[in-house]
Amino acid sequence: MHPAISVIFFTVTSGAGFGFLALIGLGVPLPADGIGAFVAAVIAGGLCVAGLVSSTFHLGHPERAWRAFSQWRSSWLSREGVCAVFTLILFGLYALNWVFFGERNYLLGLLVTLGSLATVFTTAMIYAQLKTVPSWNTLLTPVCYMLFALGSGVLLAASFGFWQSSGGMTVKFIALFAIAIAWSAKFLWWQAATGNTLEGRGSTPETATGLGSIGKVRLLEKPHSGENYLTKEMVHQVGRKHAAKLRTLAVLFGAGVPILLCLLIFVSGMPSYVLALAFISWMLGLFAERWLFFAEAKHAVSLYY
Amino acid sequence: MTSLPSETTGKKLGLVIDLDTCVGCHACVVNCKEWNTGGYGAPLSDLDAYGADPVGSWLNRIHTFEVTPDDAPAQIVHFPKSCLHCDNAPCVTVCPTGASYKRGEDGIVLVDESMCIGCGLCAWACPYGAREMDPVENVMKKCTLCVDRIYNDNLPEEDQIPACVRTCPAEARHFGDLGDPNSDISKLVEERGGIDLMPEQGTKPVNKYLPPRPKTRPVAEPEPKRSKTLDAKGFLGWIDKTLEKL
Numbered sequence: 001m002h003p004a005i006s007v008i009f010f011t012v013t014s015g016a017g018f019g020f021l022a023l024i025g026l027g028v029p030l031p032a033d034g035i036g037a038f039v040a041a042v043i044a045g046g047l048c049v050a051g052l053v054s055s056t057f058h059l060g061h062p063e064r065a066w067r068a069f070s071q072w073r074s075s076w077l078s079r080e081g082v083c084a085v086f087t088l089i090l091f092g093l094y095a096l097n098w099v100f101f102g103e104r105n106y107l108l109g110l111l112v113t114l115g116s117l118a119t120v121f122t123t124a125m126i127y128a129q130l131k132t133v134p135s136w137n138t139l140l141t142p143v144c145y146m147l148f149a150l151g152s153g154v155l156l157a158a159s160f161g162f163w164q165s166s167g168g169m170t171v172k173f174i175a176l177f178a179i180a181i182a183w184s185a186k187f188l189w190w191q192a193a194t195g196n197t198l199e200g201r202g203s204t205p206e207t208a209t210g211l212g213s214i215g216k217v218r219l220l221e222k223p224h225s226g227e228n229y230l231t232k233e234m235v236h237q238v239g240r241k242h243a244a245k246l247r248t249l250a251v252l253f254g255a256g257v258p259i260l261l262c263l264l265i266f267v268s269g270m271p272s273y274v275l276a277l278a279f280i281s282w283m284l285g286l287f288a289e290r291w292l293f294f295a296e297a298k299h300a301v302s303l304y305y
Numbered sequence: 306m307t308s309l310p311s312e313t314t315g316k317k318l319g320l321v322i323d324l325d326t327c328v329g330c331h332a333c334v335v336n337c338k339e340w341n342t343g344g345y346g347a348p349l350s351d352l353d354a355y356g357a358d359p360v361g362s363w364l365n366r367i368h369t370f371e372v373t374p375d376d377a378p379a380q381i382v383h384f385p386k387s388c389l390h391c392d393n394a395p396c397v398t399v400c401p402t403g404a405s406y407k408r409g410e411d412g413i414v415l416v417d418e419s420m421c422i423g424c425g426l427c428a429w430a431c432p433y434g435a436r437e438m439d440p441v442e443n444v445m446k447k448c449t450l451c452v453d454r455i456y457n458d459n460l461p462e463e464d465q466i467p468a469c470v471r472t473c474p475a476e477a478r479h480f481g482d483l484g485d486p487n488s489d490i491s492k493l494v495e496e497r498g499g500i501d502l503m504p505e506q507g508t509k510p511v512n513k514y515l516p517p518r519p520k521t522r523p524v525a526e527p528e529p530k531r532s533k534t535l536d537a538k539g540f541l542g543w544i545d546k547t548l549e550k551l
Contacts, residue, residue: 001429060423060443067420068401074308077426078401131395131506132432202505203432205370209384210500210514211324215374220381223334223366226359229437233428300432300503304368304386 001133002236003294006057011123012286014051014084015145018116019153020044021091025113027104029162034099040160041095045088052084076129080122087115120149127293132300134201135193136293144189147182148286152279154178155258159276171272176262179282183255186289190247198298208303219305235302239295246288254285309397310409317412317484318450319390319511320470321494325518327477329367329383333469337365337387337448340468344453346418350441362439364388364448365469377522385478387469388435388448389502389510390414396427396436396447405445412484412511413452418444432506455480483511 021044024030030040056062069085071078094108124145127136155178157163158171165171198204205219206212258278265274341364342348351361365387373379390407394414397405404420405427407413416427421444428436428445436447451467454460464471470478481490493499499513537545 058424060425060438061421064402064420064422067403068422068424071401071403074398075401077399077424081401126426129399130430132430203503207503207505208432209370209382210502210516211370211372211382213516214372214380215377216372218371218373219368220371221369223368223386224363228360228366229362229428229440230434232360233425233438234434299429300506301434303503304434 001294001297001299002233003239003291004058006054008287008290008294010051010055011145012051012148012283012290013054014048015120015123015149015286016152016156016283017044017047017049017051018084018087018119019149019151020156021048021087021153022113022116022150023153023157024104025091025094025109025111025116027106027109028157028166029164030157030160031162032102034102036160037095037099037102041091041099043156045091045095048084048088076122076125080119080126083115083119083122087112087119090115116149117146120146131201133297134196134198134203135297138189138192138196140185140189140192144182144185147178147185148289151178151182152282152286155275155279155282159273159279161272164272170266172262172266172275175275175278176259179255179258179262183251193296198300198303203300203303205303208300222305230301231305234299235305236295239291243292243296246292250285250288250292252285253281254289257281257285309394309407313409313412315484316410316482317390317392317511318455318481319412319483319490319513320387320450320467321479321481321483321490321499321513321515322385323475323477323479323497323515324382324384325477325515326475327367327383327385328475329369330474331367332472332474333385333478334363334365334367336468336472338363340451340454341446341449344451345449346416346446347439347442347444349446350439352440360440362437362446364437364446377520380517380520382517385469386433386435387512388414388450389433389508389512390448390450392509392511393507395430395432395506395508399426399430401426413450414447415449415452416445416447418442421445432503432508433510450480483513 024044031037056065059065068078068081072082090108091112094105094112097103097105121142124142128138128141131137154175158175163171166174205217209217211217258281261278338349349362351359353359365385368384368386370382370384371379372382390412394407397407397414402420402422404417406415423438423443425438436445439446454467455465457465466480470480479490479493482488483491485491494513497515499515501510502514
């Protein structure tokens, strides 16, 4: 599949934003003063909104985007839009209360957390629902998206330095575990992807053409001399060229560097806000991971080309 | 609207494509583009049409495949492909705006272009590559089964069929109601063993493909007997060849 920059930026950035929202809603310790609360709320909301705005860049008609709120009964994309807007409205109320009155409403926070998790889940289901792309068509896809979002949220929340420990565990280890669990899920996803192939699902050029009863099928001539929308969008090849290198970079920046920083902070006693560096590296890793998510995905229509 | 129709008439209009007779002339492709660029919805645009890198939206395209049996030479099959108007159309249910819909009255899958936001998700959901984004209008284009011809009383009766069917010089394309087991087209499918493309995708396509009829295979000719003296050279060879000619 064609790795559209706008969609990669959308899923990573708004995933991080909603992951942070989920933790804020749970009431993890963050600045209580007006300015500190404002900064935290703007970072969280800003990441969500930046991602959502970016997602409209890949639309042919962004001015009609409001129509996407109508089909929530049947469409995951529509559900994602509805969940995102509802959650952001709830978070707006929560943030106003927090910034101006210094109060973090428990019930409203819980709704924000649930809404954020639902938003990331629906985002992932846009891809996971597609039978045409077997590597995406697994429950592990929403699991990875949600764990990456929560990992982003933990790193961001811990970077503020107010959250020192929870349940007797220091926040550096909570961050370390969040990173490790998210990447373990991704390794499982990569493992599953080797079996979740078109061939694994029984789709071959023979079933695509129905000519398998005669013999082995091979494309002799494309329908046209140049490219078309389908070959550009779904039979994309360029992105796969450096897949192995990109996977190494994704794991290095997304898991290796942040885990080392967590350990370094623990050993050296550096302040928690150094974790902001871990967050930046983690995001770089996630951009590479998401690029591969699209670029390596093989679509059923490729069987015709 | 984006859900599949809950009430249907049982009518399933669609195409049957005969892979045995298709000659791969692309006349259906051209007539489809010609009709649909002036008919339903926005024109089907082309960019750089006469340049080095032309690209455009088409509703029907012809691939050519080489099929090689285990025990015989390869054969060529021309393969026209357009929307199959699936009963269980995944392109309809993924649409966030309700622009993509399947009609209950005749099963045709259409796009209301004024509601399409051009997100492209329906094209991702289709395993057949039946939908293409128009590069100028930025809305999703697909086969309408010439909905503006088949019910159009202003056209002579023989023209009230899809443009691709009307133009096919090999009569490889047939149009009719595949929901009616007694229709000519359903009988044709029955008689020729019509097949679904990628049935494992669970889309339940309405359009059917008629596989090529089995080839008559040439009886293998016996190996010609090699003369034992063929390799003789020099004087003896000359004698051998000369005596052979007598």
